[in-house]
Each structure stands twice: as C-alpha cells, then as structure tokens.
Amino acid sequence: MSTKTEPVELINPSEAVTNAAVIKNYEEVYQRSIEDREGFWAEEAKKLQWFKPWTKVLDDSKKPFYQWFTGGKFNIVSNAVDRHTKTWRRNKLALIWEGENGTTRTYSYHALNREVCKFATILKSMGVKKGEIVTIYMPLIPELPIAMLACAKIGATHSVVFGGFSIDALSSRVNDAASRVVITADGGYRRGKVIDLKTIVNSALQDSPTVEVCITVKHAGNAVTMEADRDFWFHDLMSLPIVSMNCETEVMDAEDPLFILYTSGTTGKPKGLVHTHAGYAVYSATTLQYVFDLKDEDRFWCTADPGWITGHSYLVYGPLICGATVVMYEGAPNHPYPNRWWQIIEKYGVTILYTSPTAIRALMRYGEQWPKRHNLSDLRLLGSVGEPINPEAWRWYHRVIGGGKCPIMDTWWQTETGGFVITPLPITPLKPGSATKPFFGHEVGIVDDQGNDIPAGAEGNLVLKAPWPGMARTIHGDPDRYKSTYWGQYEKQGWYKAGDSARKDSDGYYWIIGRTDDVIKVSGHRLGTAEIESALITHSDVAESAVIGVPHEVKGQAIYCFVMLKPKLTGSHELETALKEHVAKQMGSLARPEKIQFVDKLPKTRSGKIMRRVLKAQAMGQEVGDISTLED
Ligand code: WTA
DSSP: OOBOOOOOOOBOOOHHHHHHOSOOOHHHHHHHHHHTHHHHHHHHHTTSOOSBOOSEEEEOTTTTSOEEEETOEEOHHHHHTGGGGGSGGGGSEEEEEEOTTSOEEEEEHHHHHHHHHHHHHHHHHTTOOTTOEEEEEOOSSTHHHHHHHHHHHTTOEEEEOOTTOOHHHHHHHHHHHTOSEEEEESOEEETTEEEOHHHHHHHHHTTOTTOOEEEEEOOSOOOOOOOTTTEEEHHHHHTSTTOOSOOOOOOEETTSEEEEEEEOOSSSSOEEEEEEHHHHHHHHHHHHHHHSOOOTTOEEEEOOOTTSHHHIIIIIIHHHHTTOEEEEEOSOTTSSSTTHHHHHHHHHTOOEEEEOHHHHHHHHTTOTHHHHTSOOTTOOEEEEESSOOOHHHHHHIIIIISTTTSOEEEEBOOTTTSSOSBOOOTTSOBOTTOOBSBOTTOOEEEEOTTSOBOOTTBEEEEEEOSOOTTSOOEETTOHHHHHHHHHSTTTTTTOEEEEEEEEEOTTSOEEEEEESSSEEEETTEEEEHHHHHHHHHTSTTEEEEEEEEEEETTTEEEEEEEEEEOTTOOOOHHHHHHHHHHHHHHHOGGGOOSEEEEESOOOBBTTSOBOHHHHHHHHTTOOOOOOTTBOO
C-alpha cells in the first residue's frame, strides 16, 4: 500500500467564474444532499417534465436492485426534445455538427424534433416495439443521436456499439441483445480515410441470425453491398409518404430501460449495463448543469463518441435535457493539421470543452504554436474524463487552452454510474490531477478489502456508500453478475465497489489511481484484458496468452501481450505483426497491441492463476518481488 503527500498547490477559480456559478456553497448543499438524499433528488426531478409524478423517490426493497421515482410516468425524449419545441428554444441550435471533410450541418430544436419524429415513425413501421433492443453502429454523425432519440421516443431500448469495434465485437453484442433491427452508415471518416462500416456490419450479421432489418445512412459514399429484404437506405425511408412529424412520445414507466451499453469487465464477455428513462435523465442533467454550469449562451463541446457512456450522458442526453447547444465533430483531432480542434473552438465559439487526457497529451506534443494561432477566448470551462490526468497535461490544458482562466472539471465516473460522481464544481479550488470531491448525494469511501477505512493519504478501494438515480440497474440478462460484481464484496455494508483504487488526502480531495481489476484504459477506452486474450487465442499459432496494461506516455495505458505459441513454433517479427493485426481485426483497431512478447511459459500460481504482477514487473523492467506462490 502506498502513501504519498500531495502537492499543496491550490488553483482558485477566477471571480468571473465564481460569480457566474449557480452553486456558490458546495459544503452546505452537499451536507443537505447527504442528510436528505431523497429530498435532494426529488427536488431535481421536479425540474423535469413528467406525464405523472412518482409515488416513491427511492425503493430499496429489492436492493441492490434499487429503483428510483417508482410510480412515475416519464420519457427522456419529452425532456430532451419535446419540451424545448414549445418554448423560445425551438429556434435555438441543438446540434452543430462538423464532418472531418469540412461539411457542416446544424439542427435547431425544432429541426431535431422533426428528424426524431420522422425516424421514429419509420422504426414503428418496421414493427419496432416498446422494450425491444435496437443496435446502433454508426460514425459520429447527427443521425446517431437522432437514432438514439427516435428509439427512446417510441420506447425501444437502444444499444450503441462504438463504430471503432470490429466484426466479432459487434455480432456478439447484437446477439446478446437479440436485436431485430440494426442502424448503421455506409462509412465514416477517420484521418482522411473511410472506415467501411457497412461491410463490417454485413460480416457481423452473418453470425447474428436475429437481425431482420438493417437501416443504412449514406454518409461517406463508399460502395456497399445491400441485401434485398433486409437492407434499407435511411434517406429512402425518410422520404416515404408514410413518414410524418406526428409521432407521440411513448409514456414510459420511470424504471423502463432507456438503453443498454456494453462495457468491459474481468471476463471475456462484455456486460450490457442497463440504464433507465427517469433516474438517468435526472442524474445526467443535474450533474451536467451544476458541474459545467450550463447557460443558454454556452456552446458545449464534448469530444466523446456516443459509443461510450460519456457520449450518451454528456454529448446527447444531459446537454439536450438542459436545452444546450451541442457541438459534435466527426473526425480525428489532428486532421488535416494538429490545429483542427482549436480551429473548431474558434469557429463555433465553443465555451466549454470536455475531453480526455489522452487527447490533451497527444495535442500537447505538437506544441503550443498550434493552439496559439487561434482565438480560444470564448472558452470558460474545461473538462477531463476517462483516465487520470497527469499534472503536466493538466497544467498545459489550463494554461495554453484555457488561458489560465478556465477551471478544469476532472470528472471521475463510470459506465455504471451514468454520470459524474467525484468532480469539482466551477467554484472548487483545484489541485492538478485530483478529481476533488464527491458530487451531491454521494458518500465515497476509501477502504480495505474488509471495508475498514483507509487513513488519509493511503491507497484503497473506492466504494460508493449510497444509491443514486443514475446508477445502472442491472446487467442485461445477467442480474447475478451485476449483484456479485458490484455489490458482492461489501454486501454486508451495502456498498458499491467501483473497481478503482484511490487515495483521499488530508483536505478531503480524492486522487484516482486506476483499476484494481483486469480492465485497462487505452486512450480512455475501456477494454478487458480477457477480451484481448480471447481474440489472441483464436489465432491458429497461439496456445495461451496473458495481456496486461503498461503505462504509456500518451495513451495512459498500452496493451502488452505475453504469448505462448503452440509446440514447435517460434516467434518472429512477422508473427508479432500478424498477431497485432489479428487482434485489431477481431476487436477493432483501438485494441491493437503495443507489444507482443513471445514466452515459453506463463508465470502461474500452483492453483493455475496467471500472476499478472510478475508479468507487469517484467514488462516494465522492474523487480519481480515475492514469487513464493509461483508454481515453477
Ligand atoms: C476511469 C468513463 C481517473 C476509472 C466515464 C473508471 C477515471 C473507468 C476518470 C470507467 C477520471 C474515468 N480520473 N480515472 N476523471 N474518469 N476514469 O466506464 O478507472 O469507460 O473506473 O467510463 O475510467 O470507464 P468507463
């Protein structure tokens, strides 16, 4: 267990930021939110539009399967879209989209509603029913949020699969969800190249027998194969005479599922976390509103893809519920030049930028001259998410991008939490590299394996001691796994185990260290080492493998694979390249290993468990430490 004294340096927010902030007294509001948690959330929930109010704020009778706002009738789309069309916001921009090739499109709330209604009527005409799971596999184009909202509007559950995932990852997710309908695009742009998504879908669907309908948006114009009776062009459907703007928003129970989102865990099988209409809406909107202090004049740019939770909560649902103007950019940050992002900020007058430490580190490497060429003075708040941000990157982001005047909201949270959990507010004095303090309603513990408090400054398991409305309700089709993964270890105390280790310093600031399980964060993308091992093993030369994450200067973590080949085979540079390619092909290039090391044997305990600690030490050229439990 490590202890560390943190630097005392505190960066105070400017007067301009403090004056503008809605919440000026964190401690007071926090205390109230803990003493009367249900009261706090009920008050936030009242700000949204309900078909029928709830009868109970929190139902813990089936814990850990908590339920929020039970008895209430609600739809997230009446809040994210419908209600804005009845106010002056109908003319406000909801979406400003820029494609990598420079194309731009904008949608007012009125226009967004029109597109959502039209697409919703199409889905209905395809027989999509309430509760059925529709898989969405798309590039970062406006039709992606439109498809998500159209599903939610008619009560279908969406499952967005990140467009960077490959054939097997896609088909296994489609199969787990038993989707009948898949929505995709011909292709997407990335660094000037077209990623041929439809071809990936076509291959994936060969192993996904439940799919009857595939709707394809024409975006990149690449040649695609369409199968009669199954494949439809989005634009053909949208121009059919049956398509109309008259589409009622389905009345849902508060606890009805809104989406499932697959995320990596310790086993090779990704888990489909289930989020609900009402609790998730209340949580994503409240956290966004207070942390980024959203104003009507803001232009909010979250650089995440909706294939990940950050895109769900803070590119689509949270901002739209708050009636914000959202900026969306399709492509790579350095295409065609490393000033692309800074150009977008200047061009659209972005006031809030929310991105990942990996992106900051990557852009930092090109040098200050790139952002310096642009006027970034509209920015007033910055955000960071997905992995710990190292103080050096924090300072560069603060000084160069934020001009020293924009506080950085380093938000710690997870797919499972639905929204921010440990985060500053604009008024919080900041320490570079710390996510600071718990959001309202949260009691965060740093404990040992038995649940005893760990003293300030020392590392321990991060636990959340009370339920919150945005929590994932279960794992699709596997409630036992949900219960054991998150609530098993601290069952007696009733705490949620995050799977991260962290420290709390003597000022009560939290410092996230990283995952304690076999999950790694590569460029902020969450991957399971077991998934990569499963992909490696499908190569005909591989007998066994063990995958670990090692520190990487830009990506945060990189994938390092130890591979044992089948008898009589020897490793070579060519085979290393082939195996990297194999993993990238199976899972998607985000999972391409950094390094393959061929070994004769893997270090195992006598009970046959791979000792990852030993591998890690070896990969990093460190002392191996105690190996008394090693089998051989
Ligand atoms: C890590 C992403 C440090 C953490 C929203 C967590 C962070 C995992 C931060 C969840 C942060 C997220 N500082 N680490 N600000 N934010 N993490 O599900 O290890 O993709 O458990 O959700 O990302 O990843 P996920």
